[in-house]
Amino acid sequence: EVQLVESGGGLVQPGGSLRLSCAASGLRFEGYWMHWVRQSPGKGLVWVSRIKTDGSATYYADSVKGRFTISRDNAKNTLYLQMNSLRAEDTAVYYCARDRPTWDWGQGTLVTVS
């Protein structure tokens, strides 16, 4: 069974930084592109970023480009999201997800910028 477990969320002041982690198990982690998706309270899903299997290619939503960095450690089966220069509008539950077609999701970690 595939499990994705996010951690690292919490309360941070505007302008601060936070690093999220996503621990993967039950899958050949290095074989899949991975994503971060966020959901602000009461709002819809918003795609944030994705990373290639070996970390050699990354893509970002315009809203986070230059502030967030996605990375992965295939030896540790872990996905990361380094978030800098945080803003109030970055407040959301952050999910990690395995790429299509399976789109497995974690349970999310809440980031509050206030």
Add this chain to the structure above:
Amino acid sequence: QSALTQPASVSGSPGQSITISCTGTSSDVGVYNYVSWFQQHPGKAPKVLISDVTQRPSGISNRFSGSKSGNTASLTISGLQAEDEADYYCNSYTTSGTWVFGGGTKVTVL
């Protein structure tokens, strides 16, 4: 990176069929067969219902089906059940190498 367009809400009676549309552009939905649909119950993580426009993952009821025509993808739920009451989202790959979600549709079972 504009969100795909979905109706804010759709409703139906038990046993009926409903269809949720997801309209994009020639830079996303219209050019790739990489449209997925997700169901999300309150306080829960999303769950994939349909991948790659029409593919239903193992364990997903055949009451859920997907299709696409031009820049618009659709999710049909047949034999509507009370447990189908949830939020539904589409997403699509884009020519920029990014992904984009729809704004979400709240399904109400009357």
